[in-house]
Amino acid sequence: MLNGDAVLIMEGVDFVLPFTTKKFEIRAIEQPEIEKVTKGPKESFIESIDSNISLIRKQLRSPQLITEQLNVGGETEQSPVSMIYIKGIANDELVEKVKNRIVEISMDNISNLSILEQHIEERSYSLIPTVMLTERPDRAASFLREGHVVLLMDSSPDCLVMPVTFWSFFHTAEDYYQRWPFGNLLRIIRLFAFFAALLGPAVFIAVTTYHIESIPTDLLFTFIATRELVPFPSVFELILLELTFDVFREAGLRMPSKVGPVVAMLAALIISIAAIESGLISPIVITVVGFSSLASFTIPTNSFVYAVRIARFGFITLAALMGFFGIAIGVQACIAYLTTVKSFDVPFISPMAPHYHSSKDLLTRPPLWKMWLRPLHVYPLNRVKGDKPEGGKNR
Helix, strand or coil, X not given: CCCCCEEEECCCCCCEEEECCCCCCCCCCCCCCCCCCCCCCCCCCCCCHHHHHHHHHHXXXXXXXXXXXXXXXXXXXXXXXXXXXXXXXXXXXXXXXXXHHHHCCCCCCCCCHHHHHHHHCCCCCCCCCCCEXXXXXXXXXXXXXCCCEEEEECCCCCEEEECCCHHHHCXXXXXXXXXXXXXXXXXXXXXXXXXHHHHHHHHHHHHHHCCHHHCCHHHHHHHHHHCCCCCCCHHHHHHHHHHHHXXXXXXXXXXXXXXHHHHHHHHHHHHHHHHHHCCCCCHHHXXXXXXXXXXXXXXXXXXXXXXXXXXXXXXXXXXXXXCHHHHHHHHHHHHHHHCCCEECCEECCCCCCCCCCCCCCCCCCCCHHHCCECCHHHCCCCCECCCCCCCCCCC
8 A cells, every 4th residue: 555556455354455556657768878779679767667577578578587576675664676587597596695685675765776786786895886787678688588687676767687797797789789790899899998998098107107118209209299398297187187077077967968068078178278278288198088088988887987987097096106017916906806706696707717608708799599508607597598509500
């Protein structure tokens, strides 16, 4: 009754009959705002849990698709959560672990998935997210087919997927909708942009501060000419510009939607030109920071974009202190840390380390007809998708 349903009580009968009579105002299903694709379904989740369940069932028409209703929150306020998985594929221990972690939350006001995410993730202080939000029903359905668990809540225009690995944050639905050469090209570009966003400014600082001999002579003269009137050291100039670009980005998000992007772009252009003409910033630094900031937007998942933006400052500091040696230390520390991270007992950089048999859908993907094996690092009960092809492509 607290959820808006009606209950029929009859005298002499020891049970009641609930009826769904509630109706909330919801917005229409629209195109995804963040995970946009040029090829594939143009539907995204909305703030209605019932509509979101129907969108998943539209993509995944299986009698084994299970939806369990759970309640999360304290005694004074509880919110419904729908846990979705495919029976016979999702591991029972994983389902039970997710369920227990939700039920154990005793805090009030768990109103949406963004708050629930912070209660069930593995390491709250870590930059690395161990669960993933996606606004695409087709992507949620693909995770379910591989043995993952999906959570839905009212007031959340997305779903929560668990467990996830490092590679999940770089894959998009369009990788599979495009033909094999095009899908792999997009992934290679995305990985290159990830390293450019993470290490680009740090490499620039290391080269211009400690390893000038690695720069061609003509290019070195160009660097010297552009920095001749700049009074600040390169690292201070770069950090200042990084913070300025973050201000522009945040300002563009907070402004009214019709004028925000235009005003932020004009402000960035005007301030950049004024700073160059006044000798406060060199053009080459603006180029490096602008390219690295733009490259970070190729990462499909917002939570991982923020991790890259914060980690970039750490690599800039290491490069300013020790050059390429500092960058190498930072990369090794990141890899060592990633090997210790787990998402619901699944190693974060599996199936590469530790190695599991898989369809080799990591840096690149094979043709779809070769992807007959489910990811074994998720421990699915059914390891094979349909029939294994023998001797060649299924026809």
